[in-house]
């Protein structure tokens with residue numbers, strides 16, 4: 111480039127450039143367009159390149175102002191500056207640095223690079239412009255810029271994604287790491303560059319399919335992507351480990367030749383932990399984290415297989431907490447849950463590491479003893495479990511007492527599969543409960559007969575209502591001051607087609623478990639109200655009827671409405687209906703219970719707390735609930751027989767009821783001693799075998815008629831009446 115302008119420098123001898131021919135040859139040989147401009151800025155000389163570049167014929171260019179083809183003021187200014195500076199060469203750099211454009215004859219623009227020199231001649235100061243069309247160079251530059259831009263963008267993108275990306279060359283040496291790869295491997299890009307892939311992506315021997323470097327080599331060689339993710343452990347630079355999943359693909363250059371490999375991997379530690387949690391959750395109980403029924407079943411199956419092999423036994427212990435429902439109902443689920451967690455912890459503390467404690471749901475737990483050598487081992491464990499569960503538990507500042515009943519079954523004696531063993535242990539547990547709770551019981555085949563019976567009760571009970579097999583018996587309530595019958599408690603009886611008259615203890619628990627109690631209870635209220643209305647119509651308007659209400663019934667949404675509708679239907683005065691509820695029925699949701707009771711009481715219905723004294727320890731609820739009567743549980747009345755100290759509670763309850771202005775009735779009065787004591791304490795009412803057993807309605811009406819005739823119920827000989835004979839009462 112500088113060659114031509116140098117020829118025209120002012121320090122050259124004049125004779126050289128005066129040689130027209132020589133000068134023209136040089137001019138034409140130059141690769142650039144050369145244009146000579148006089149002091150007035152007009153073109154005086156051009157070469158062929160200039161014609162080509164600007165698309166003019168030589169003659170068209172000559173005489174034109176230079177600014178016609180390089181319109182930038184700069185070019186013109188250069189000429190003026192050149193003249194002023196007396197022909198000194200002007201700074202090439204300055205000219206080259208400016209983004210100049212030339213304009214062709216067709217008015218199109220093209221980028222140029224300009225170098226100029228000035229010479230003083232006979233025609234004055236001439237400026238020689240060497241002009242190079244730099245279109246292709248600019249294009250190339252733009253291409254490079256665009257490439258760099260793309261690369262930049264790719265890098266930014268790669269740095270934004272969560273997956274780690276590592277690129278290598280053909281020899282699997284590192285050429286690139288994105289940010290995620292830097293973080294995961296612990297290697298900054300600068301340090302990793304040029305190192306073998308295996309150093310950076312150290313998957314040790316854990317990668318079942320070979321190391322990451324091997325996989326990358328393979329991908330390059332075979333030109334195929336190893337896209338099926340491989341799971342392996344990445345040993346990071348600091349030695350810590352990560353679970354990763356990686357895939358490898360070969361990289362190709364623009365001609366399709368392999369140029370390296372790209373490895374993409376991600377941290378799957380969290381995902382795998384999550385997967386493990388999901389698997390764990392499927393097999394464990396959410397509340398106690400003990401194995402659930404599914405896992406237990408699998409473990410029993412395995413234990414049986416092992417026991418078979420070594421001639422050992424397997425024991426299954428089925429535990430059910432006694433009275434848990436009561437705690438749950440009265441203190442709420444949260445306390446109940448804490449109690450279950452505490453029990454679970456205690457049970458786990460009692461067994462060997464190879465044994466399993468599982469929660470079946472509710473308050474039921476199953477313990478699996480594997481490899482039992484002696485038959486007494488499970489019994490010893492059962493004793494230990496009973497003791498440890500019975501120790502006081504604390505939850506939210508409550509000291510809780512709970513006991514458990516345990517049923518046990520053994521392989522091979524009582525079953526050969528998990529299901530049978532659990533079922534039989536469950537059956538034995540029911541037996542343990544019936545035997546008086548807080549005990550354990552081995553399974554015996556005869557127990558199955560009882561389980562079958564329970565099942566048959568459920569089935570028969572489902573149709574008993576339709577078949578009108580239920581009836582109510584009435585036990586009189588006596589006013590102790592007047593000795594007169596004031597009302598009766600309605601007690602449910604089931605006239606079973608095969609078994610005869612059944613008492614509530616045989617079927618009410620099943621009815622409560624199955625929910626049948628709601629329909630049965632509705633019938634009871636309906637029948638009792640209709641009956642009492644009959645007595646009223648027959649001339650006994652003051653005789654009230656008391657009905658027992660189960661928790662489930664009370665909690666059913668329409669309970670209060672149904673009761674009021676029944677009173678409406680039957681026409682019984684609300685004051686002649688008393689509802690007997692145990693503390694556990696309303697304890698759980700004290701506020702909503704209070705609202706329901708209030709709605710009934712404001713209609714005139716009487717409310718009694720049944721079995722008073724056996725349930726809840728705090729009495730503060732009595733202030734919150736609209737209660738009329740406390741019905742003292744039979745267990746306190748029976749204490750009278752034992753002496754004054756034992757009867758102290760009864761005395762206290764009666765005086766408390768009086769101070770709360772509540773009516774009090776003693777239930778289960780069987781002896782004259784008990785009656786005398788109640789008289790002494792000025793107890794308002796009493797009920798019990800001493801006066802009369804619960805009797806069919808016809809017998810009760812007879813009692814009312816006798817009373818109307820002036821006879822009172824009194825002083826029945828308990829011992830005689832206890833032996834249930836019809837009519838089981840004594841009217842004096």
Ligand code: C2E
Pocket residue numbers: 585600601602613614615618627631634658659660690720721744777778779780797798799800804
């Ligand atoms: P409860 O409400 O405590 O009823 C009193 C129970 O004590 C009755 O037993 C009654 O026969 C018995 N009893 C009465 N006087 C004496 C006595 O002097 N000595 C002794 N040892 N017992 C006496 P029953 O009829 O077998 O009822 C048992 C329980 O069944 C009732 O206890 C009550 O909780 C429930 N129940 C009875 N009928 C119904 C009903 O219609 N609905 C609901 N939900 N439960 C009922």
Ligand code: CA
Pocket residue numbers: 599658690720
């Ligand atoms: Ca009752």
Ligand code: CA
Pocket residue numbers: 720721741743744777
């Ligand atoms: Ca009772």
